[in-house]
Amino acid sequence: MTSIAALPTTTALPAIPGSPSAVTFDAVGRRFGDTVALDRVSLDISAGETVALLGPNGAGKSTAIGIMLGLLEPSTGTARTLGLTPHDAVRSGRVGAMLQSSGLPLGARVGELVDLARALYPHPSPRDAILERAGLTALVGRRAETLSGGESQRVRFAIAIAGDPDLVFLDEPTVAMDVESRRSFWGDMRRFAEEGRTVLFATHYLDEADHVADRILVLDRGRVVGDGSPAALKATVTERTIRFAWPAAAQSDDAHLTALPGVLGVDRRGDDVTLRSTDADETVRALVAAGIAFRHLEVAGADLDTAFLALTSGGDRAA
Amino acid sequence: MLATRSAPIVPSVAPFLAYLRLEIRRSLRNRRYLMFTVIFPVLLYVLYTAVLDVGAGPDARIDGLTWPVYFLVSMAAYGAIGAAMSQAVPVATERRQGWARQLRVTPLPGLAYVSTKVVSAVLLTVPALFLVGLAGRFVNHVEIGLPTALATIAVLALGSVPFAALGLLIGYVLDVESAQGGMVLSYFTLAILGGLFTPLPMLPEPVATIGRVLPSSHFADLGRAVVGGRLPDAADVAVLAAWAVGLGTLAAWRYVRDERSGRA
Missing domain, CATH: 3.40.50.300 (P-loop containing nucleotide triphosphate hydrolases)
Known part of the structure; x- marks a missing residue:
């Protein structure tokens, strides 16, 4: 990466x-x-x-x-x-x-x-x-x-x-x-x-x-x-984490979310959805356009952990 | 610009003395040191001169000395050798856990660590020499004039340098686990074969031959000469000096090797 x-x-x-x-x-x-x-x-x-x-x-x-x-x-x-x-x-x-x-x-x-x-x-x-x-x-x-x-x-x-x-x-x-x-x-x-x-x-x-x-x-x-x-x-790390609650998540499958622009990975726990995205702005716009009724939206920047993994061989292994 | 701002590097004895003082203090708190170098020699001296009958009559002479005087020097030498070698385990430990390296990132010059170990080893022989002497005085009424007694202590302390070098060498060659065993093994080999427990003339010939090459027999001879009011024998001094140079060179070689590798 x-x-x-x-x-x-x-x-x-x-x-x-x-x-x-x-x-x-x-x-x-x-x-x-x-x-x-x-x-x-x-x-x-x-x-x-x-x-x-x-x-x-x-x-x-x-x-x-x-x-x-x-x-x-x-x-x-x-x-x-x-x-x-x-x-x-x-x-x-x-x-x-x-x-x-x-x-x-x-x-x-x-x-x-x-x-x-x-x-x-x-x-x-x-x-x-x-x-x-x-x-x-x-x-x-x-x-x-x-x-x-x-x-x-x-x-x-x-x-x-x-x-x-x-x-x-x-x-x-x-x-x-x-x-x-x-x-x-x-x-x-x-x-x-x-x-x-x-x-x-x-x-x-x-x-x-x-x-x-x-x-x-x-x-x-x-x-x-x-x-x-x-x-x-x-x-230096452009990756962001997008979190939201989506009561309809259970009826959906990951394919909807994975297809959104910028999304690298999807993690769902009950109603809680976490997306990893290289372009949080585009991903959020697409979420709105797709009519996904998210609540409590949260976008977080990379922490030093992520930056560190990205910079060192730890990132190679994770990729 | 920075180079001119830096403090001039003035060699000073104050840091060396401060380190020496700490080394002596903590060695005196070490029970192993006290047991090996003070309690054992004094107990053995009393045991073999005042408790057990070793068959030496009051008129018997070995090297011109009565048994209580002869064995007094043997046990003083035995204690002094143990004290001089007592830095073996500390050196091995301090190399392993990095105290030696910590000192190298202070202004203390590199050689000060090694020389402090040698000087403290030599000074630590004094309590053993002194206390065995006291046992002779009060248990067996051995009368050695004060000047002679002080001369003997001084000569034996100085003569302990080869054993201090051996202690350092053991500390530099062996790791922490084996340094204790290596030290005790060489200590007892030197003591037994060097005639400190059983006088050399009474040991079987092949053993006595080995004993005559070892520094321990010459170390005791050095002490017996001074106690007997004679000047030290040049041959004894030469043998001890040769051992000191040989063992010291080996220890220095290992020290430099350690330093180059960034370990000590």
Whole structure:
């Protein structure tokens, strides 16, 4: 359906004039043996942006973050973080990172880990501010091995922000959290980003990307297949959902509805009819012209889910 | 423009010391560390010098030392080797669950992780050395002057570097599940064949021959020389240094391999 070519990377938000780049990739590729994890990706993230890296498992999100942090060398191309080599950027202390499933050392207390993180950076935030921001004030004396999954994620968040960084990387930060922890985590994160910092996070939760990011980079099989604001990405999908109640539905068959212009699929539950259409305007006009006595008509745009499936291989499988 | 704004990268010992302090603290909270390196050596020392009769009369001498002094060094060495190797399991665990990688995305230089492990392993030998010494003093009235005692502790702590390297190597080669077994197996092999439980001269010849190649026998000899008021034997120092270089090189090779793969 929506081809990759339909969404050129030029849909990226225009760079804020005069704002320096936080991260740039120039044709960055990375292979692991025969597997291509990143396929000549070019991108530019401006300072101050909150960017979600969205993609299915194996899309290359963690590889991209690993390169941005200097954990991995690109096989081809050039990566720059804060204008420096990723390694130098990390050494400068202006970058904070929360990696995927990195455990905490056993036997260490929460307060000690925050103290350590502060000691590692040249200009750390005050201890109490870090604890409060990460919601750890009540957990200071707890040992790492007694924390729940969500609690240790918060400790790792505290480590990421301890150095008062300009740029923060978060790789699947809410993976071990329940719904309530996720909500409060993103609340903290948004306040942190609002102080003018650049935040780049990888996720496969679409709602997180939708609600938190001002820009989403969709990765699939090592390529950027979508780049834009959440609204812009949703707009690339023309499919709409038309819902209505039709008391006469039981006496009719699907053929009437399937024949309407633009209709891709029909779903009927009792009197409730749901149509998927590529041209909602034409479909509705035809419904009226056919004299179908619908009630409670509702036309909904695509959600990010649909856009995501359309952009990634998930769409190929569904089609 | 950004390059000029970035903070100068000044090497500082403060982050290294902060990490070292945390490493020592959490090791001291580890029951396995306390059991292997402090409780076992002290108990065995008391058992074989004050409870069980091992047939060593008060005038018997091994390497010029009475049995309570000789075995004191054996058990101090035994505890110190365990303490020095105690980073094997933490290293394997921290590689698996990513703590090592988390540190690599902080300004802490890459080698600081490994060097902190080595230095903390060396420092963690001190409690074992000290407590076995106290057992000798209060259970068997072994009189070692304070300067000699401190010199022995210092020499054995420094001499434990090859065992610290071995602990790191085990942590880098084996996964979490097998690191514990690998550590205990090599620990006891070093202790038994190195003559720490049964003195080397009393072991059957083929076993004693192997024992004389192992760093553990030279480590104990190092301690016995200093306790006896002599300078360490150059041959013992050379063998320990060779083991330290060999095992350290292997551990460094595995560390670099891990780092290249983005894992540690």
